[in-house]
Amino acid sequence: MTATLSAGLAGGTQRSTPDPQAAGEAPERPRAPAGRPSRGRPYATGLVTLWLSLVVLLPLAALTVTSTEHGWGGFWDALSAPSALAALRVTVLVAAVVAVLNAVMGTLLAWVLVRDDFPGKAVVNALIDLPFALPTIVASIVLLSLYGPDSPIHVQLNATRYGLVVALAFVTLPFVVRSVQPVLIEADKEVEEAAASLGAGGLTIFRRVILPTLGPAIISGTGLAFARAIGEFGSVVLIGGNIPRHTQVASQYIQQQIEIDQPVNAAAVSVALLAMAFLTLFVLRLVSARSLRREAAS
Amino acid sequence: MSRTTHLSAAATAVVGALVLSACAGGGSSDTSATSVPAGNVAKVTGTISLYGYSVAKAAYAQVIPGFTSGGAGQGVQFQQSYGASGDQSRKVAAGAPADVVSFSVEPDVTRLVKAGLVAADWDAGPDKGVPFGSVVTMVVRKGNPKGIHDWDDLLGPGISVVTPNPFSSGSAKWNLLAPYAVKSDGGTNPSAGLAYLTSLITQHVHVQPGSGREATETFLQGTGDVLLSYEDEAIAAVRAGDPVSYVTPPQTFKIENPVAVVTRAKNPTAATAFVGYLFTPAAQRLFAEAGFRPVDPTVAAAYAKDFPAPQKLWTISDLGGWASVDADLFTKGTGKVAVIYDKATK
Known part of the structure; x- marks a missing residue:
């Protein structure tokens, strides 16, 4: 699901590349939708509504109801318990660090994959998607054997926040790479060359030419990586150590509360996570809509 | 061309399966099925669903084969689930289909007695329902x-x-x-x-x-x-x-780790036979071998050096x-x- 979502958003930002100059030479890209939405498909609409209700809306509603089983006061108490706040704080902090790391390293990776040629490039390109396909618990086992107590390279990251960062960086690796890559492929190198011929330095070209082109894609990839990181469970289960107030992330806190029979606490923190994820995606839509509008205006 | 299509279809299937298994992961208890081929003459048959506390898994890894390879339990299959004792008990109280429960502490059985899922006299035997x-x-x-x-x-x-x-x-x-x-x-x-x-x-x-x-x-x-x-x-x-x-x-x-038969067990004969087996000298020796202290005084005496008082x-x-x-x-x-x-x- 995440993969399609990322592709969709990346596609959205791809169209937003402000390169009217290049439009003449580049092959025609579909600008207008192929057809207007028709109103005459009640069955399809009904089926989609039913499906969305069954798999998304009803479970979310049930979760919200559970979280307020003890009233809004109970919801608030559950959310403001110091250990719950600590888990949310650790989660957001680590996810933010990972998102920033991804923004930089993912862009660099995409750049190398698009602009540079080296032996084994196809393999590296295929490897990028591995974290999408690999069960996250496998990532955790691999990381634990590499950075755990018996580390062959004598680096111990288990039960530290660095361990969390490494685990989440692994899981979220594809997001930025896969949103930036197609934009970079379409971006016109001649614009950069023109800037260079007009005397712009490398930094200026990067800041004034490349970054505005890639910006929306980087932001959407980073946002998706962040949204993925705040909900991650499998990859941090072994390497994270689950130490309350230190390395316990929100998903682990939720599991713990379920295990000790506190479903309301678990549901309240789940709702908080859900709200954060939703907010992130909402902001991404806004950003992408804004750059689309900007493109239309130019 | 068609070979490539086949390959990519296979690759998609593999990736899909991996993604699905990734989504399915993350439970706190692990479940495993032990299947034992039916013997010649089986006294009890069917499947016993065992809900145990996490550490007991090591004991049952020895004791269940002892039961199913002997005369009494030949042909019985086991569906085992292990996790935190209290969590397991609440799952059974909430409707998990257990035939036999093996918890760490008595209150976790008491919860099921209160829910009407375990007979009130479950601890009436000489060992008070505690086999190890x-x-x-x-x-x-x-x-x-x-x-x-x-x-x-x-x-x-x-x-x-x-x-x-x-x-x-x-x-x-x-x-x-x-x-x-x-x-x-x-x-x-x-x-x-x-x-x-x-x-x-x-x-x-x-x-x-x-x-x-x-x-x-x-x-x-x-x-x-x-x-x-x-x-x-x-x-x-x-x-x-x-x-x-x-x-x-x-x-x-x-x-003292209690074991009890669940009243709505789908297979009460097999479940009762299994719990009875746990108190036999043969099973007691297997518990001792697995590092658990047996309750049978003769077996306990034989393993006294492993379990200093x-x-x-x-x-x-x-x-x-x-x-x-x-x-x-x-x-x-x-x-x-x-x-x-x-x-x-x-």
């Missing part, structure tokens, strides 16, 4: 670098103790009852016992694993100086070659029995230990 047990022990890093020998050593400066969360784990309750019984002299001086637990929990316990098994994993992954655990779990870790050793303090606590072994009946201990110390929100733990971990 252990003692509370201290697992330390190999060579005991911090010099841990007795309960007071746990309160030494900077000592970090791993013990699971008493709201989900039965092991955790035993671990806390041991020093409580020692320090309160069998419950006669409760405030001394609670004072010890207060400083232990607030200053030396920094993690809250869900179950005894999870606590062992946490310790083996490098967290903490001391792990409070079942003796059998310590024996298993040492046997597995993990870099740990264990110390049983001079005064500790007797662990501590100077003083406190029992739950010394403290007044589970019903009063659980209500007094572990009731959520009001129990004396529950309040200490809540305050320290909130």
Whole structure:
């Protein structure tokens, strides 16, 4: 699901590349939708509504109801318990660090994959998607054997926040790479060359030419990586150590509360996570809509 | 061309399967099915669904083959699920299809008695429904670098103790009852016992694993100086070659792990036969081999050298029995230990 979502958003930002100059030479890209939405498909609409209700809306509603089983006061108490706040704080902090790391390293990776040629490039390109396909618990086992107590390279990251960062960086690796890559492929190198011929330095070209082109894609990839990181469970289960107030992330806190029979606490923190994820995606839509509008205006 | 299509279809299928299995992961208890081919003449057949506490998995790995390879249980299949004792008990109370339950502590069975899922006389037998047990022990890093020998050593400066969360784990309750019984002299001086637990929990316990098994994993992954655990779990870790050793303090606590048949068992004959088998000398020897203390006096005598008797072994009946201990110390929100733990971990 995440993969399609990322592709969709990346596609959205791809169209937003402000390169009217290049439009003449580049092959025609579909600008207008192929057809207007028709109103005459009640069955399809009904089926989609039913499906969305069954798999998304009803479970979310049930979760919200559970979280307020003890009233809004109970919801608030559950959310403001110091250990719950600590888990949310650790989660957001680590996810933010990972998102920033991804923004930089993912862009660099995409750049190398698009602009540079080296032996084994196809393999590296295929490897990028591995974290999408690999069960996250496998990532955790691999990381634990590499950075755990018996580390062959004598680096111990288990039960530290660095361990969390490494685990989440692994899981979220594809997001930025896969949103930036197609934009970079379409971006016109001649614009950069023109800037260079007009005397712009490398930094200026990067800041004034490349970054505005890639910006929306980087932001959407980073946002998706962040949204993925705040909900991650499998990859941090072994390497994270689950130490309350230190390395316990929100998903682990939720599991713990379920295990000790506190479903309301678990549901309240789940709702908080859900709200954060939703907010992130909402902001991404806004950003992408804004750059689309900007493109239309130019 | 068509070969490429086939290849990409296969690749898509593999990736899809991996993604699905990734989505399915993350449960806290693990389930495994043991299938045994039907023998010539089977006395009982069918499937027994066993819900056990996490650490008991090691015992049943030996005892179940003993049952199914012998005459009585030939042809019986087992569906096993292990997890934190309290969590497992709540799952069964909530409708999980168990035939036999094997919990760490009696209150987890009592919950099912109250729910009408276990007969009230489940503990009427001579062994009170407890086919095996252990003692509370201290697992330390190999060579005991911090010099841990007795309960007071746990309160030494900077000592970090791993013990699971008493709201989900039965092991955790035993671990806390041991020093409580020692320090309160069998419950006669409760405030001394609670004072010890207060400083232990607030200053030396920094993690809250869900179950005894999870606590062992946490310790083996490098967290903490001391792990409070079942003796059998310590024996298993040492046997597995993990870099740990264990110390049983001079005064500790007797662990009694109850087993009961669930009343709505789909296969009551097989379930009753299995629970009966657990008390036979053959099964008792298998428990002893797995590191669990047997209750059969003859078998226990034969394995006495593996299970040294501590100077003083406190029992739950010394403290007044589970019903009063659980209500007094572990009731959520009001129990004396529950309040200490809540305050320290909130």
